[in-house]
Structures are given as C-alpha cells and as structure tokens.
Amino acid sequence: MxxxxxxxxxxxxxxxxxxxxxxxxxxxxxxxxxxxxxKIGVIENFPFEEYPLKNETIDQINKRIKIEKDFGLFFNYDEDIYFKEVSLNYISKKFKKELDYKILDNIIEIPAIKILxxxxxxxxxxxxxxxxxxxxxxxxxxxxxxxxxxxxxxxxxxxxxxxxxxxxxxxxxxxxxxxxxxxxxxxxxxxxxxxxxxxxxxxxxxxxxxxxxxxxxxxxxxxxxxx
Structure with a gap:
C-alpha cells in the first residue's frame, strides 16, 4: 500500500x-x-475601555477614527510594527475571559488585537x-x-x-x-x-x-x- x-x-x-x-x-x-x-498581538496602552464597540453614530465613528489615528492603526499597512506579541493567558486576564482556544471569538473585534x-x-x-x-x-x-x-x-x-x-x-x-x-x-x-x-x-x-x-x-x- x-x-x-x-x-x-x-x-x-x-x-x-x-x-x-x-x-x-x-x-x-x-x-x-x-x-x-x-500568535496574538496587541497594541500596548490602547484605551480598550474608551474605544466604541459599535460603529453606528457619527460620534462613535469619529471617536474610533481618532483613537485609531492616535495609535497608528488608521489605514496603515505597516501597522504590524505597533503590535506586541502576548500569550492567550494575557488575553484571558486582560478581558476576563476563560482561557480557551475560542477566546478570540468571545471578544468583540477591536483593531488593537490581531493574529500575527x-x-x-x-x-x-x-x-x-x-x-x-x-x-x-x-x-x-x-x-x-x-x-x-x-x-x-x-x-x-x-x-x-x-x-x-x-x-x-x-x-x-x-x-x-x-x-x-x-x-x-x-x-x-x-x-x-x-x-x-x-x-x-x-x-x-x-x-x-x-x-x-x-x-x-x-x-x-x-x-x-x-x-
């Protein structure tokens, strides 16, 4: 065979x-x-609590854009240089989520977290x-x-x-x-x-x-x- x-x-x-x-x-x-x-990367000192989770109103859109510009994420194709590699255990503690292979599915999508x-x-x-x-x-x-x-x-x-x-x-x-x-x-x-x-x-x-x-x-x- x-x-x-x-x-x-x-x-x-x-x-x-x-x-x-x-x-x-x-x-x-x-x-x-x-x-x-x-591997997972995050933007250090990113204001996760201030970043609007919704993108529906003008105020929410403007606030998102400002934060993304402040941290080099707004239409920046070289944004990877701003990301620091972290463990899933760090993500678990940071966002108070159970450490699991599906942990990223349980976090609302935010541009300051990405797959490296x-x-x-x-x-x-x-x-x-x-x-x-x-x-x-x-x-x-x-x-x-x-x-x-x-x-x-x-x-x-x-x-x-x-x-x-x-x-x-x-x-x-x-x-x-x-x-x-x-x-x-x-x-x-x-x-x-x-x-x-x-x-x-x-x-x-x-x-x-x-x-x-x-x-x-x-x-x-x-x-x-x-x-």
Missing part, C-alpha cells in the same frame, strides 16, 4: 460533510490531538524542524483540485521539506485540507478549510512537542464538537 492509503481510504469512506470534530478529518491513529493557535501571521508562520517553521529530525516527509492535499491554476498543485508530495511545505501553505493561505506526516506516521499536521490547525502525535513525542513547540497548543478530545 502507498504512503497515502491510510488517509485516502478514511476520507473516501467518510461522508460527513458537516465538519465539527477531529474525527471528521482524520482516523483515530494517534495518542493525542493538539489544536494549534496562531508572519510571526506564527516563522514559529511553525521552527517547530516543525524540531520534531522532523531530518525524517522524510509526505504531504497529501485532499482538495488540490480547488487551486485556481490547473496542474500547478499536486495532490501528493513525497520527500517534501519544511521550507517547501511552508511555501505551499502560504500559496494556499493555510485553507486547504492538507496532511503532512513522516514515513513512520509518528505525527501528522492537519490544515483544513475554515477549521483550526491540528498536530496529531503519538505518546513518545508528547512531552517533547509540548516543551519545544513555539505556538500555543490545546489538547482536544478526538470526538469533541469544536463549535
């Missing part, structure tokens, strides 16, 4: 189109399933290099047919390296159903459309991954309904 038989067979026999758990996207072959959260995409991708690259240990990697892209340029994206990649993987994911905006795994299937990194990223690992890697991974991780039950 080929390297990709295990996932192709599972997906071919899974007719559930209402994705809401890890069980909907991968067979239960691993000991732990970890949800990966992108560049820093997150860099940390993912470093983290994957740590756990890969020069092993040969394989990548399966279930929905490669969605890519707008025909024949430029394969469904199966054998012997791919981390740099190549990251480049593909940036081209796909991390929004395709992909499975990255070594030949021994000791772990698998999953991305999917409108769904979190997951790292599935076997028990001999658990402590190493939790101590060295550079993005925040949340242990998730295989059958847990995520939303």
């Amino acid at each position: 080929g390297r990709f038989h295990w996932i192709k067979n599972y997906l071919n026999n899974n007719d559930n189109n209402n994705l809401n758990s890890i069980a909907d996207i991968i067979p239960n072959l691993f000991d732990e399933y970890l949800l990966i959260h992108w 995409e560049k820093e997150s991708i860099e940390s993912l690259y470093l983290s994957l290099n740590k756990i890969t240990k020069n092993k040969s990697l394989n990548l399966f892209i279930e929905d490669s047919y969605r890519f707008p340029t025909p024949n430029s994206l394969k469904q199966e990649y054998i012997g791919i390296n981390i740099k190549e993987y990251i480049q593909i994911q940036e081209d796909l905006n991390f929004d395709y159903f992909t499975y990255l795994f070594p030949d021994d299937l000791n772990w698998c990194l999953i991305t999917s459309e409108d769904f979190p990223m997951f790292l599935c690992i076997n028990k001999d890697l658990i402590e190493e991954v939790k101590s060295s991974f550079e993005l925040e991780l949340f242990k998730i039950n295989y059958n847990r309904q995520l939303y």
Whole structure:
C-alpha cells in the first residue's frame, strides 16, 4: 500500500460533510490531538475601555477614527510594527475571559488585537524542524483540485521539506485540507478549510512537542464538537 492509503481510504469512506470534530478529518491513529493557535498581538496602552464597540453614530465613528489615528492603526499597512506579541493567558486576564482556544471569538473585534501571521508562520517553521529530525516527509492535499491554476498543485508530495511545505501553505493561505506526516506516521499536521490547525502525535513525542513547540497548543478530545 502507498504512503497515502491510510488517509485516502478514511476520507473516501467518510461522508460527513458537516465538519465539527477531529474525527471528521482524520482516523483515530494517534495518542493525542493538539489544536494549534496562531500568535496574538496587541497594541500596548490602547484605551480598550474608551474605544466604541459599535460603529453606528457619527460620534462613535469619529471617536474610533481618532483613537485609531492616535495609535497608528488608521489605514496603515505597516501597522504590524505597533503590535506586541502576548500569550492567550494575557488575553484571558486582560478581558476576563476563560482561557480557551475560542477566546478570540468571545471578544468583540477591536483593531488593537490581531493574529500575527508572519510571526506564527516563522514559529511553525521552527517547530516543525524540531520534531522532523531530518525524517522524510509526505504531504497529501485532499482538495488540490480547488487551486485556481490547473496542474500547478499536486495532490501528493513525497520527500517534501519544511521550507517547501511552508511555501505551499502560504500559496494556499493555510485553507486547504492538507496532511503532512513522516514515513513512520509518528505525527501528522492537519490544515483544513475554515477549521483550526491540528498536530496529531503519538505518546513518545508528547512531552517533547509540548516543551519545544513555539505556538500555543490545546489538547482536544478526538470526538469533541469544536463549535
């Protein structure tokens, strides 16, 4: 059997189109399933209490614009330089919300809080290099047919390296159903459309991954309904 038989067979026999758990996207072959959260940044000293949560009246609009201008956020494409990386625990205490992978969903959208995409991708690259240990990697892209340029994206990649993987994911905006795994299937990194990223690992890697991974991780039950 080929390297990709295990996932192709599972997906071919899974007719559930209402994705809401890890069980909907991968067979239960691993000991732990970890949800990966992108890095978060905030604007220091931003007046969160003063910033209007609604944008309906002229007064609210003007006050929003003034605050955004004062902190370099108003139509500033270089605004990332003003954001300081913080932990989700900081966000939890700052906004008095339960520490959870859905914490940002429980905070009203404010321009002074954002996902740090560049820093997150860099940390993912470093983290994957740590756990890969020069092993040969394989990548399966279930929905490669969605890519707008025909024949430029394969469904199966054998012997791919981390740099190549990251480049593909940036081209796909991390929004395709992909499975990255070594030949021994000791772990698998999953991305999917409108769904979190997951790292599935076997028990001999658990402590190493939790101590060295550079993005925040949340242990998730295989059958847990995520939303």
